[in-house]
Amino acid sequence: MYTEFFHLKEMPFSIAPDPRFFFMSDRHKEALTHLTYGLQGAGGFIMLTGEVGTGKTTVSRALIQELTYTTVVGYIHNPAVSELELLATLCDEFKLDYDQHNLSLKVLFDLLHYFLLDNCQQDKACVVIIDEAQLLSTTALEQLRLLTNLDVEHKKLLHIVLIGQPELQQKLKLPELRQLAQRITARYHLLPLTELELASYVAYRLSIASGNPGLFSRKILKLIHRHTAGLPRLVNLVCDKALYYAFKTRDDKITSQHVKAAVTAVAITTPVKANNNAQSLAALAVTVCLGLVITGFQFGLFNFVEDDSATTPVDKVTPIIATTNAEILLARASNDVMSDKALFSDIKSARQRSAATQFLYKEWGYDIALNDATCRNAQHANLRCLQRQGNYAQLVQYNLPAVVRLLDNLGEGYYATLLSITPLGVELQLSSSHLLVSQAWFERYWSGDFTLFWTAPSRFENSLKQHDKGELIRWLDHNVSAALGENALSGTRFDWPLLKKVMRFQKQSGLTADGIVGPQTMITVVHYADSTVPKLNIATHLAEDK
The missing domain is CATH 1.10.101.10 (PGBD-like superfamily/PGBD)
Structure with missing residues (x-):
């Protein structure tokens, strides 16, 4: 093969797992840090999600290497089983003997309970890592939740790490799984490599194989990123094939022709839009965001002269009288009254749309870092992003949360997240403030610009019309x-x-x-x-x- 031609001691881009080739990008390191942090807590669930080929398994293997000898680890590769089979698999992972002719949920559950108690008495922690967790059935997930009920003196006996594709986040939004979702103490969504990270990734793997990093020029690496969107698994396949084609043509460096042939060989039919704006992904810890309700008073929302002596604000939010229904509407918010000063601060911090987009991701069940909260990154969460200019009726017609651009008295824009439209008013999230304003107020200050996420079957492109098939x-x-x-x-x-x-x-x-x-x-x-x-x-x- 090409190894001798390029003076490599081994193939640098094999997709077979090899700890020596594990490359931890900044986002992989962040993922590992937050998983490790989650395991230091009192117990419960930890979740790592990401698209196919982003390196979730790499992070999980690195996590296992981080764990000390006082931690007992069970690793489940194929969770597409019944709840009974799942408990039996856990027993197998922990090397627990059981009578296969006398299997029941109670028998296996009790066996695991005794095992966990025994390990706790020996000051050992127990961790179960479940790969491809999006394949778990709702009944199997509920059985796992019951296992995390087991505790001693407010200390959980078991940590469960769920690793899966973005569909896992959507599954956990099901009403029957809300109790489990509330027990996720840390979560992280892994995005593909940036162009810079891809270059480091390729150079690292070549160095392990004693190769020349100059085999792939900056221009070629950019082309590879364009076709693979920074997915490490696809990068490996394309680089491996590109080296093979360069060997066949006896070229000592990779050319665009080699890359294009490699892309064709690994069946990447169209370039995936690269995630150029994605920066390092920060902690996706479970955080309950408590907003501030504006009820029963008026304040100067757009008066940027912070004069405490002013008696009449230039513009006012229509007062909302607190009622039982209003309290229900904003039950997740606090009842504190916010000051004009706090509101001014929130408006100033909302000049960029990223904070509002971050809240929009949360409405869809994704906790994502501020720098990654972009329209472009929606594709990595199996979402589609729609940006429009319209009127109030058109916005309501979509019936989806949206990022809206509002204008102050000087015509300067700032962004809020539209959460709901009700008979009581329009519910907005403005930075750290949770607001309820009247429709008239909203229509007065809304610019007409809005951005929303939506979802559709993966095969849907732009439209379906008469004579289409499938x-x-x-x-x-x-x-x-x-x-x-x-x-x-x-x-x-x-x-x-x-x-x-x-x-x-x-x-x-x-x-x-x-x-x-x-x-x-x-x-x-x-x-x-x-x-x-x-x-x-x-x-x-x-x-x-x-």
Whole structure:
């Protein structure tokens, strides 16, 4: 092969796990730091998520190496099993004997309980690491939660590290898993490598194999990043193939032709948009953000002359009288009254949209670092980002949380997160302040710009229309029919009957009845199909909190 030609002592880009080749980028180190920190707590769940090939397994292996001899570790590679099989797998990992002819949840649960108690008495910690955790069933996850109930003197006997793809975060938003979600004491979402990190990654692996880092020029590394989006697994595949093609043509350096041939060979059909804006990912610790409710008084929101002697603010928020319903609406906020000074500070810190976008990610279940809170990074959370200019009615029609751009009296913009629209008013998150303002006030100061996240089946591109074919058409038919209370047509072709059905759905939903399923129609269909999607509707918020 190419190793002798390039004077390498071994293949530097093998995808086979090898601790010597583990490269810890800044974001991998941050992930490891926060997982380690989570294990130092009283117990419960820790979660690491990321797209396929971002290096989650690398972090988990590094975590195991960090653990001391006083920690007993169980590692589950395939969690797509029943709850009974899951407990049996845990017993196998901990080398516990059990009668395979007398299996029950109680027998295995008790066996694990005794084992955990015994380890606790020996001052040993027990950690279970579950890879591909998005494959766990809800019943299996609930069984894991029950295991974390076991404690001694307020100390949990078991830590569970869940490692999975972004779908895991969505699964944990299910109502039946809310108790488990509340027990996640640390979480981290791992993003792909930046261009700079990719260059360091390639150089590191070449150095381990005694190779020349100059094999890949800066221009070539940029091209590789463009095609792989910084996913380490894809980087390995492309670099390996590129070296092979360079060997075949007897070139001592990698060229763009070699990279393009490698990309074709590993079946990357189109370049993935690189995450150029992503910086190092910070802690994704579980934090309850308690806002401040503005109730029963007026204050100068846009008067930037901080004069305590002023008796009449230049502009005022419409007063909201505190009622029982208002308290329900903002039950997660504190009842403290905020000062003008605090509000001025929040407005000044909201000049950039990143803080508001960070809150938008939280509405979708993702705790993400401020520098990573961008529209571009939504793709790494299986979300789509939509930026629009419109009026209030159009904003309400989307029925999704959004980042909105507001204007002060000087015409300068700042950003807030729109959380809900209710008969009581418009609920906003402005930096650290939780506000409830009237619709009239919102329409007066809103610029019309908004950004929202939405989700759709992975095969959906820009639109679905008559004569399209495929399983996505069956999905569309099923969900539109359910929303209309009609029987599904059960076909995979967007024919005339389905076109008429889509038009009825659009008309019922207040959309333009053109029969074309574009982003707005798809967003509305998903509202019916997926109850976990965050909505502006207050009734939905209250139902989920009960």
